[in-house]
Amino acid sequence: MKNKVKVQRAIRGITQQALAEIIGVSRQSIVAIEKGKYVPSTILALKIARFFEKEVGDVFELEEDD
Amino acid sequence: MKSIPLLSNRFKKLGWFLLILLGLLLVLKALFDTDSDTFTFHVFSIFSSVGLEDGRWFVFSNQDVSYTVLSCLFIIGSLLVMFSEDKVEDEFIKSVRMNALMWAVLLHFLLLILAFIGVYGLAFASVVIYNTYTVLLIFMLRYYYLVYQNRRLLDEK
Numbered sequence: 001m002k003n004k005v006k007v008q009r010a011i012r013g014i015t016q017q018a019l020a021e022i023i024g025v026s027r028q029s030i031v032a033i034e035k036g037k038y039v040p041s042t043i044l045a046l047k048i049a050r051f052f053e054k055e056v057g058d059v060f061e062l063e064e065d066d
Numbered sequence: 067m068k069s070i071p072l073l074s075n076r077f078k079k080l081g082w083f084l085l086i087l088l089g090l091l092l093v094l095k096a097l098f099d100t101d102s103d104t105f106t107f108h109v110f111s112i113f114s115s116v117g118l119e120d121g122r123w124f125v126f127s128n129q130d131v132s133y134t135v136l137s138c139l140f141i142i143g144s145l146l147v148m149f150s151e152d153k154v155e156d157e158f159i160k161s162v163r164m165n166a167l168m169w170a171v172l173l174h175f176l177l178l179i180l181a182f183i184g185v186y187g188l189a190f191a192s193v194v195i196y197n198t199y200t201v202l203l204i205f206m207l208r209y210y211y212l213v214y215q216n217r218r219l220l221d222e223k
Binding site for chain 2: 024025026027028029031032035037038040041044
């Protein structure tokens with residue numbers, strides 16, 4: 001799964017730590033999501049999308065082999 | 067499905083203390099094992115046997131409990147480390163914990179198969195006993211390896 005969390009975060013000018021605290025997860029989680037090492041749960045994906053005021057599909061995208 | 071509740075993070079330090087201390091003592095005991103009456107007590111056993119005698123159920127007998135105490139405390143320490151929350155407990159750490167548990171169970175049984183195939187006689191009993199600890203040790207190795215790998219990503223930024 002691809003995601004645009006880093007891009008959205010840069011647009012908002014917010015650090016990984018700040019985003020992690022707002023969403024309620026560790027900075028490790030945000031880093032792992034951005035690097036594509038971890039696929040967040042539905043709830044976490046919805047929280048991230050809601051924070052960026054985007055639809056989930058605008059932040060997270062399925063890849064061919066998903 | 068609700069996740070299994072974990073112990074508070076405070077228990078991790080106690081767990082590490084027990085694990086390291088008792089681990090060292092177990093290794094020393096394995097290397098320099100000497101028969102001693104110091105830790106021999108009259109204890110209740112669900113099942114016990116002496117040498118080649120037939121085993122007996124639910125009896126009191128004189129037993130050296132040093133290995134029993136050391137092993138139990140080592141296992142308790144390991145379980146405290148394994149099942150205590152991380153400082154920041156979130157779904158990512160939960161997935162790391164699950165991954166480490168799967169590796170631990172899988173490798174434990176692969177090692178057991180190797181033991182069945184390659185070890186015979188009384189040595190087999192020793193190997194199987196030592197193999198009981200592999201679940202605990204492999205879990206911790208895998209868990210902290212994954213956490214360390216991810217922490218390196220934090221530094222890359």
